[in-house]
Structures are given as C-alpha cells and as structure tokens.
Amino acid sequence: MRGEHIGELEELVLLTVGSLYKEAYAVAILDEISENTSRKMDVTAIHSVLRRLEKKGFVTSEMGGATSERGGRRKRFFSLTQAGRRVIEDTMELRLTLYNKLPKLAFVSV
Amino acid sequence: MYHPPKWADRFLEWYCNPMILEDLQGDLHELSKRKYEHQGRSRANLTFIWLVIRSFRRANLKPTKSYQLNAFGMYKNYIKIAMRSLTRSKLYSVINISGLAIGMAVFMLIFLYVKDELSYDDYHKKGNNIYRVVSDLTVPDNFFQFAITPPHLGARLKEDFPEVQDFVRLSRRRGLIKYENQTFKDEAGLYVDPSFFDFFDIPLVNGNKQTTLAEPLTIALTESTAKKYFGEDDPIGKLLEFDGVEQPFAVVAVVQDAPTNTHFEFDYLISMSTKESLGVIQEGQWFFLDYFTYIMLPDGYNTSELQTKLPDFIEKNIGDAQRSAGQTYQFHFQQLKDIHLKSHRDVEIGTNGNMQYIYIFSLIAIFIVVVACVNFMNLSTARSSKRAKEIGLRKVVGAVKRQLVAQFLIESIVITIFAFILALGITVLTLPSFNLIVTKELLASDLFENGMPVFWLTLVLFTGFLAGIYPALVLSNFKPIKVLRSSTTTGRENTLLRKVLVVFQLIISTILIMGTIVISQQLHNMQNQNLGFNKDQMLLIDFAYDQSVQDRMEELREELKKNPVVSNVTFSRYAPSTGVANWYTTFETSPGEMQNASMYGYLVDFDFIDTYGLEMVAGRAFDKKMSTDGEEAFIINEAAAFKIGLENPNDAIGKQIGQFGKQGKIIGVVKNFNFKTLHNEIEPLVMQIEEPQLLSLLSIKLSGSIQLETLESLEDSWDNVISSIPFEAFFLDQELNQRYDAEIRTGKVFAIFSGLAIFIAALGLFALSTLSAEQQRKNISVRKVLGASEGGIVYGFANQFLRLAIIALLISIPAAYLLAESWLENFTYRININLSIFLLGGLAILVITLLTISFQSFRLTRLNPAQNLRSE
Secondary structure, eight states, X not given: OOSOOOOHHHXXXXXXXXXXXXXXXXHHXXXXXXXXXXXXXXXXXXXXXXXXXHHHTSEEEEEEEEOGGXXXXXXXXXXXXXXXXXXXXXXXXXXXXXXXXXXXXXXXXX | OOOOOHHHHHHHHHHBOHHHHHHHHHHHHHHHHHHHHHHOHHHHHHHHHHHHHHHOSGGGBOOTTHHHHHHHHHHHHHXXXXXXXXXXXXXXXXXXXXXXXXXXXXXXXXXXXXXXXXXXXXXXXXXXXXXXXXXXXXETTXXXXXXOBOTTHHHHHHHHOTTOOEEEEEEEEEOOEEETTEEEOSOEEEEEOTTHHHHSOOOEEESOTTTTTOSTTEEXXXXXXXXXXXXXXXXXXXXXXXXXOSSOEEEEEEEOOOOTXXXXXXXXXXXXXXXXXXXXXXXXXXXXXXXXXXXXXXXXXXXXXXXXHHHHHHHHHHHHHHHHHTOEEEEEEEEGGXXXXXXXXXXXXXXXXXXXXXXXXXXXXXXXXXXXXXXXXXXXXXXXXXXXXXXXXXHHTTOOHHHHHHHHHHHHHHHHHHHHHHHHHHHHHHHHHHHHHHTOOOOGGGGGSTTHHHHHHHHHHHHHHHHHHHHHHHHHTOOHHHHHHSSOOOOOTTHHHHHHHHHHHHHHHHHHHHHHHHHHHHHHHHHTSOOSSOOTTEEEEEOTTOHHHHHTHHHHHHHHHTSTTEEEEEEEEOOTTSOOOEEEEEEEEETTEEEEEEEEEEEEOTTHHHHXXXXXXXXXXXXXXXXXXXXXXXXXXXXXXXXXXXXXXXGGTTOEEXXXXXXXXXXXXXXXXXXXXXXXXXXXXXXXXXXXXXXXXXXXXXXXXXXXXXXXXXXXXXXXXXXXXXXXXXXXXXXXXXXXXXXXXXXXXXXXXXXXXXXXXXXXXXXXXXXXXXXXXXXXXXXXXXXXXXXXXXXXXXXXXXXXXXXXXXXXXXXXXXXXXXXXXXXXXXXXXXXXXXXXHHHHHHHHHHHXXXXXXXXXXXXXXXXXXXXX
16 A cells, blocks of 8 residues: 555546456446436546546556447547555455544444 | 548548547547448538547647757766867866866956947047048158148138048147146046037036037036046036136036047146137247148048049148248048058057957967867867767667767867856956956947857867867768777878868967067167166156246255265256157258258257267266357257267267257257157257246156155155145156066967967867877787887887977978067067077977877887787
C-alpha cells in the first residue's frame, strides 16, 4: 500500500470491470453502473477513468473484434490486473476493518 | 440504418488522439444508435453531438507535441553525456573551453573598441549635412595640410553659395581661468559661434539655443566644469577672469558634457564674438589659421559640386592676398562622421583614430575566433577515439546519423555556452586594463545594448555549429562493427588540412613575436636616442603666459637659483616637448638678395642654449653683454643653414635674416637637435631673444640627485615669488616619452595579441599532437616491441612537428621582414632589422612547439605495447 489511492468512481469502475469479466468495455461498464446505481454519467467520464486506471496499472486492455452496430469499429476490452485485484481487496479490507469497529465506536460514544 | 451526423464524426476524428479514437468513436456510435432505436433520429443526433463535445477534453486530444516531448528526453541525455565527457577529461575540457573563451573575449574587447571608434559623431541629428572645411596651404618650398582654416572662410562661403545654409567656427583656447581666489589651469576651452548648438547635438541644460554665446565675454560651462568651479552653487551669472583680458566673463549657460565619442573635447565654450570684440579677429586675416570651420549643406548634396566652384571663390576672395604673400590655398570638405577615423591633418582639434587600426583589429578579432574554432574542432576530433565506443553503442541500439550529428552539435554548443560565459567574465575583468591601454572608457554593458543579445546568441550558436560540425560528421560516420571490435579508431582523413591550419597559426604567431621584438627594440632606441639636448633632470613649468610670472621673471630666476640643485633656469616660448610654430622667414642668400621660406621659430632668453646644453658649431651663443643681441641676434640650426644654401655653417655668420616681425643677423649656428619627434627629420629652426610677455615656459635644469624634498624646496621658492598660479611642474624626459604613446600603445597591444595568438596556436599544436599520438599508438607499440629507445621515439614524434614549425618559420621570416620594414619607415631614427630578431623569434617558436608537444611525446614513451597490440 504505497499511497495507491483510488477514488470512489475509480473503485466503482474497477469493480465493474472485474464483475463484467471479459465483457468489460466502456458502454457495458456505463450500462452496468447506471443499472446498479442512480448515478447519471456519460461515456466520456468512463473513458477517462479507464485510461487513468490503465496508467496506474490496475487494468489492461486489448482490442476485440469488430461489430456492425459500431460501424465496424472494434471494442476495447478491459480486464483487471494483479495490482488492480489487490487494490480492490485492500480497499475492501480497509472498509471492513473500519466497518467492524463501527458498533463499538457507536457504543462508546453513547 | 442510423448514421450519426457526419460533421460531428469528422470533428471527433480531427481532434481525437488516434490511439483512442477507434474505441471512443465506436462507443459513441453504439450509444447513439441505441438512442435512435428508442427515441428516434433527432434525439440520437443530439446525444451524439453532446457526447462528441463532452469528449473534447485535453486527455483525448491529439498529442500535437508528442514527437518533441519524446525527443526532449534524448536532448536531456545528450546534455548529460556532454557534461560527463567534459568532467571525465578535465584537462582537455579546460583547454578547449579556455581556448574558445579567450578567443571570444578578444572578440568582445575588439568589438567594444571598434564599435566605439565607429560611433564617433553619430549622434548629431544633422550629422549627414555637416561638413568640415580643411585647407591645403602651399608656401614657398613647403606644403601643409591643415585641419584649421582662416577666420572668415565660413562667412564668405555662406555669402557666396546659397547651398551653404550655415557655418560654425571652433577655435581652441588653453589658459588659466580664475574665480575669486581659485585658479584653474588644465581646462580645454573652445571659442564657438552661437550656431554651435544648431550643428552639434550637445544640449543646453539651461539657456536659449539661439542667443546663448552671441554676446562677447560670455561663457558656457559643461556640467562637470560648473560643478568643479562652483560646487552646488548656481553657476549662471558668476564672473570668471581670464588672464590677458581685463573684463570678466559672465557664465550664461550650462551645457551637458559632450559624449566621449565626439571628435573634439571641451570644458567650457566662449562666444566667438569675444575674439572679434578684443580685435583678435580682423578683416583680411587670410593667412592666420586658427579656426575649425564647419558648414551645413542640404540633404543629399554632393560636395564635389561645391568643390568645382571653389577656384573662382578663392580667386575672388583671397586672390590678391595670395599673390602678395606668395602662398596658395586649396580647400576640401570632410564629412563630419569621417573626421575621427579618416582625417590626419596638421593641427587636428582632438586626437583622432585610425581606420587602419580598425581594419587590423577587426581582422585580428575574426582571425582569433576562427582559429579558436578550428582548434576546438581539431581537439574534439582528436578526442573522438574516446567516444568511439559510445557512438558504436548508440548506433547499435538504433541511433541514426542525424541524431548523432545533433548530439555532437548540442555538445559543442553547450561547450560554446560555457566558453561564452567565461569570455564575459574575462572581458569584464580585463576591460579596465584594456581601457588604460587604448585610453577609452568602454563599458561592458554595451555588449548587451539594443539587439546585441540576439547577436551574441547567433554568435554562440554559429561558433558552436562551426566548431562542432566537423567532429559531428566524422564521429557519426564511425562503423559500429569496427569501433566496437577494436580498441581504438580515429579518422585518418584530413590530417593534411589540419597540418596546414597549424602551420598557418604558427606563421601568424611567429610574425607577431618578431613584430613585438622589432617594436620593443625601436621603442628602446627612441627613448635612448641622443636628442642633441639635455633632457635629463629638466623640470618644466607651463605658466600659460601668466602676466604675474612674466612681470617677475628675474626675481623668480634668482629665487630659484638659490637652491643648490638648480644649475640653470631659462624662460622661453616652446621647448623640445611642446609644440612649435612655423613662421614666415626671410633670409639673405647672396649679398642684398632676400628669399623667403617658412621655418620653425623658438623665442628664448639668454640662458636657453646653456640650459639645454645645445652645442654651437659656428659663431657664438646669445650674450647679455652684447647690447644688440636682444634686438637683432638670431641663431639658426644646421638644417636652417643648409636650407639657406650654405655648406659650411661658418658662412652663415653675419647673414641677414628676419622672422616674427624682427630683422637682424645670424650670430651663430647650433648643432641640430630633435626639437620635434623622432618620426621626423630635423627641420630648419630659428632662435631669437624675446620680451617676457611672449614667453610661457620655465625650464629648470637640476643637478645631483633629485628627491621629493628637492621639489618641495623648489615649490617654496616659487610660492615666495608667485602667488597667482600653483607650482605644477613636469619632467622633460617623461613628457618626451609620452610623445611616443602611440608607439608604446601599439607595442602593448601587439604584445597582448602575440601572447594570445601564441596561446591559441599552442592549443592547435596540442590538439594536433594529441590526434597524431592517438593515431600512432600501434605504430609506436610495434617499434617499442622491436626495441626502439625512448629517445628515438620522442625524436621521431617531435620531428614531425618541428618540420611544421620550420616551414612556418621559413614563410614568416620574409613576411615579418616586409611588415617590419614598412612600419619602421615611419621613423627617421630607426633601428636596422638585424639577424637577432629572427633568431630570437625563431627560437621562441621552436621552444613553444617542443614544449607543447612534449606532453604527448612523453606519454608515448610510457605506452604499454601489450595493451595497444592486444586487439589485433
């Protein structure tokens, strides 16, 4: 954990990439997120988050096959890297640790 | 089938980074298509356009500068490697950088000098319309080229020619100025017409441009003079006294100090009408030259037009005067800007420069920069074998030739920048001493005046490019396979070119060394020449015709003679260190027949000949006991006797002669003595006794050792008699040496440049010896293995360079001889060029050559053959 912070949106996208497994490209990620949350966002935001994550080494990408609905353009599929996986787990662990302390803290404070 | 709007699509393609275009575009198409299926075309179009606009953000843009950004890393690497290779071989870097730096510093100094010389009088707004009129005067058997003209020339030109719009006269004054009980002595004054301020852009601090200096007895001071006289007081309205003028002068204006790049100097200006009101200027004074005349001509006027009208003008105005005096005038016009560098007439208004020196200096500047570049080039190429592996490796990992050339050019530009900074430091540090030598006030800040930074940047880049391009091309041509396999590789090509360049440098250095020797010998010769009079222990005081001194001459003489160290005292006008006037002289050639000529004249007293130790070759000296000596006795020198046409000086005794308004007889002939400088042949001179009021110089001959107390006691004696002016004396021999200032200065400049040229040539030699030592490593290794002695190796190596030095010597000896001859022609009393000059110069250059290459040759003797032959 050397200061590899990821933001809330980044975490969301990272999780989505992980959960979509093999089918994670920008439009699918957008759909998935808007289905599961009430956030309103557009595809450009997803693109920039993905590029940021890729730069940090949490996801990798490769070009998939062409489809006619995109005018013959290929999709860029993203997948989690080891580092990406670890950062999700670290974040989750941190949340859980803090979450587990929550009742006690509440108790004490009352 | 849905298609998003074409223009939006094209806009996206235009701005978007190609790396992400495909999937982004695909996503946008997919989303808008989905919209189309649910909500129709227009909503889909809107969505698409919206998304295209939203995607227009920095992260998605085409990286327009991505190529440079990449290469920047390489440039950083080049500079880093340049620094490393600089620090790895410190000696070579120091030599390389200091060589270039010295070259550039010389360039900067000369640049400042030349710039200043060329800037003379370029600040006058009407400068292009101003011409100075100068006169050529033909007198019986003599011809003068004067810068001065008669007093009425300007006014007549303006009357007769409409194109002469205006004129101004300048006339010099030197003498005392008194304010209350202070006396000021050394100021330079100018009488000027009021139009002075229309001609020259020397602004008035206060006062009216039209009326200032119109009235007689008015004076304008420069700011610094005003400060010197009156401190912080307001100078306007103050009254100053001039000796010889009864009425006081009123200060009417203060002017700014004239810029130093003006061809005349002054501390105060007096109205020309003063001279008229005092009767100094009178009608018909056509042969009284004391005025510098400037005229104003229309724009683009060609002076040759005026020149063609001059004969008629001269005939009309001066024709009769010319015929009765037997003298004829010609006038010429000089452009104001040309005066400083191109006018070398008799009686100039200030010390002028010399265009020839400008050319010589500029040539030297360019020569030194070029040679420094050539040396840098040689040294870098010579050092290239150390870089061969680096280049090989760079090529192997994919560097192309263009990049390698760029690398070496950048390296050489980095070094040039270092050298430039160093050169600036050298220039700033040496400028004060350089100023002393050239007697100027150059400022280092002028190096960065308007537009100059661009010039220096260009110079640095150009020099860096020039110095780096050859090694860059040679080095980038290395074959990687060769350089990586064997231990050393060096370009073999063009050693002939390098040798020629080194020989060329050696030639220049040899000529400069020999020139320095010739100049110093000649200076020594002049300073020790027997001048024909006592110059040692002679103290002179110029009392500038001060009346209180003239009135009490005998009293002063007696008072001074009370000092035991004073052996003789004389009063005169002119002495061997001062200027001397040339007067109309009549003399008897055969009984009753008079002729005339112009001869120099000394006005002296009875003690002059004795005091100066002049030797009589015929007749007798002036004698107080002879009552007629004060009235009609003349003594001439041998040259004058010869001019009169007398082979034997004794024949001159008793002959009639007249000069300076006096008629009389020759009573003696004095042996020739050098009353002018050693540049000239001794000319005819006539001496006569004159009244005190015509004399202005006091000469005191001392004997025995002179101490500070001696001068103090003399000063006390002076103060006992004279209260009006201070005791300010100078020694004759020192004053005489000052007349050879120009030669001494040339000598110094020559010595400095020879030193630098030798240093730079030594660098060149060093570079060449390094290069050839690198090339001969294997050769020498084989010799060593076969049993060559150390002495043999050193001899063999040194031999190649001695041969170059000898070739240089053979070429430079005749060149140096011719140049020295032409310089010595300026002197009547000159040394003869002897063998020692060439022997000394030749020896010097050979020793320098051997010393320079000794470093490399001794390295070669210590070389380990095993290391050099291993890779074969």
